[in-house]
Amino acid sequence: MDFEDAELYRDITDFARDTPTWVQHTAEIWTEAGLLLFGALFLTTWWRARRSTPRAFAIAALAPLATAVAYVCSELLKSVVAQERPCRAVPGATASLAACPPPGDWSFPSNHATIAGAAALTLALARHTLLWLTAPLALLMAFSRVFVGVHYPHDVAAGLAFGALVAVAAVRLTTRPATRLAEAMRAASAPAFVRWVTGPQVTGPQESRPSYRR
Template identity: 65%
Template structure:
């Protein structure tokens, strides 16, 4: 059934306009850069936010890397051949079929996208409406261009998302403490990276005593 769905999607891809095929080829290779840009935007935004927000922003790419590492490790266990090489009579893929040894299950691209989508949503509330569709589009593109089965990308999305969620939950408290320590230091470079947090506001207490509070 999964093989038939793969063939149906690839047949559909072959019947789409050339510009759409080129767009899919570009997205499936370079689309992960969009998540990298969102990591940077989230970090920059968190420089003026609380320590926990900054910790989550810094953990997002780290948790994504963990999702990729687990996915890559599983590839060596399952050794599933790519459908563009294993499915008899399949149309030629839109991109070059990866060589033998670059196994199919699970999809690393989908795992990275799923992990990034979850980690970014945890770090930057309200972005799930953007990151989830981007992750789904990345996963679908891997089947569309012909280099993965549907179950490869489904497993990759779920695996990456689960690993990222677990990593962020486990490391949030120590990372928050680390950011607090970094912000209390005097190193200009460290402060620039960690941000100074919310700006302090000067208030005047009764009697003319100035008080600084966040």
């Protein structure tokens, strides 16, 4: 445990205790509700991508899967690092707003921040303009985990970066085969339900080639 990080944790949790009750309750709700919001964004992005090209649909379908991969990797890393939660390890800290997870539920990196970072970036890969929404949501979700007292600042910072890197790498590595699969699933010979899931056949915009005239 870094001394400066523990001091920052104490400063944030002290501030949290001094905020109005409605702010505290909102933070406690948001720390979990943010996951549901990202889930809703995955669904709406998939639905829109059904009318787009096979590649765009493949990326939209890969986004939640890559986020799940990042979460699993985060869990594995947590078991290796085995860092105690600050709500038990930091002496003299204010009682956390949220219940301190039981012993053995390690702190580094933050799973919530990992999911938030992964979801924010993969959704932006599927639809670039979403980054203006997903990035602030991810940062707010990560900060809320420190605010309610269950993570150090470095837990959530690492979680955001780790989740984003793992998920984006997973999408980049699997986009080509996933696009081919989407094209096959959209074929006329595929079952009706499969074609409903993937959407109708859509061809991408033709690349315009410059014409040269003398």
